[in-house]
Amino acid sequence: MQRVGFVVYPGFSIMALAAVPAFEVGNLVADEATYEISFVSEHGGPVRTSAGLNVETEAFGETAFDTLIVGGGTFVRPSTPGLVALVQRAAAQTRRVAAICTGAFVLGEAGLLDGRRVTTHWMHARELQKQFPKCSADVDCIYINDGPIWTSAGMSAGIDLALALIEADLGQEVARAVAKKLVLYHRRAGGQSQFSTLLELDAKSDRIQSALTYAKQNLHRPLSVEELAEAARLSPRQFSRVFHAETGQSPAKAVENLRVEAARVLMERSRHPIDTVADQTGFADRNRMRRAFLRAFGQPPQVIRRNARGALDAAGL
Template identity: 65%
Template sequence: MPSIGVVLFPGFQAMNLAPLTAFEIANLVVGHDFYAVTFLSEAGGPIRTSIGMVVDTEPFAGRCFDTVLVVGSIKVGPSAPGLIARLRETAATARRVAATCTGAFLLAEAGLLDGRRAATHWAHARDLQRLHPSIQVDDDRIFVSDGNVWTSAGMTAGIDLTLALVEDDLGPEMVKGIAKNLVVYHRRTGGQSQFSALLELQPRSDRVQTVLAYARGNLKNALSVEELAEAARLSPRQFSRVFREETGQSPAKAVENLRLDAARTMLEDGRHSLDTVARETGFADRERMRRAFLRAFGQPPQVIKRNARHHGASQGA
């Protein structure tokens, strides 16, 4: 039975516990307690989260775990020396070490990321790189696996990380059922971007949200202002005004960003030709897609596809 030691500390962010559900659901799918999860802290006892919830923990006490998983916090600062010492000792005997979100800072303090690639929440990536220059910080990855050390971006990316750990143990077919149970569309590969065009738009009204969902699901269409206005049940003039007020972008610019978002995801997936990506995301042809990628990312689609392929190969090495 793989044992999971989850390292907690005062003020950790409760969202970091959500990814542990992947282990819980894995036990249900397998039909028995395949994973055993233990909450750890420097001295044991109750540990309070940043929002006030309390979690009971056990002390490290020289125990060994198959996987050691360190959680993150909203406010990042130096950790207790005793905690780092216990983490270092426990990690030395573990098969795998992982961190969600800013938990990467604790792994870095323990010297466990020296000379390795790592991910963390994009808002803290620059600080991680500055404080620990020996680490190759990738500020735009969902998660990174370097040897037996795994790190993820913030918040929900931790679910992608734990699903990847389960897949490492039980295989891809098993993890598909677990992901379905968790009501996530699919397990995102580590090489995918942390950023999303839909997140950046953040419309206020249900009407504009509905239009964006329509556009995202119909990228093959021309998606003219008239078509989008009809989906919003507004006149084209009213729709353009409301859309810009809520999103700060014109409909045409937002649609291009949605196309870019979808195209980049398909390229990073690595299974599609450039012609297929251009057709499926509504760019119509490779040249139009190439020009849009150069404007948005400063790189042509071929480079992003190649980088994702190299990243995937190094993850599996």
């Protein structure tokens, strides 16, 4: 039996609890009680989430946990000295410690991030690095495993983190079965970007959104302004004007960003040669793709692939 202690504190986000069902379902899939889940807090009793829901908890005691998970909050607030001390003490006798979203700040206050590569929600990554300069905050990951310390990005990434923990314990097939029962495709790879180009573009009208969807489905094509305008049922001149007004980008720049995103996913998830990736995502050649990667990420495709492979290897995948 592995005891999982889920640490909460006043004002934590209810979304952090989304990671809990993964362990419940893990027990069902494994057909044995592998995980025993406890909700713990500094003083015990009801702890109020930022949404107003009270969660009943146990006070930290002498119980040893196999896995300690610190939930995150919508806002970053200093932890109480008591909470920091409790996390420090518990971590000393815990196999692994994880944090969801801004829960990483609690680990930082406890000194657990020093010398570690970590992540958190992209909105707070810069502040995490500033407050805890001895860590290396990587904004561009869904989750990171560095030794006994696991950290995840925004709240939904806590589910990916939980699935990764289960996979490390019970194997890939169990984790896949858990994801299926949770109606998830599967957990996202740790090195996957937190960002989505389509979400970032945030088209306001159905016509521009249709053009973007068409572009994403046809990245292997040249995708001229005329072709995109036809998909949007607008004249090329009107399309360019409306597209820039809604997205703040030119159609050509938006298409390049979509190509880079698709190419990055292929680099992370496949072993296709770089020339093949460039061809499938519409880049004229590998050099053009390399220049686009440098503009977008400051790194060439080979480094992106190596980092993604390293994250998977570190997780034992």
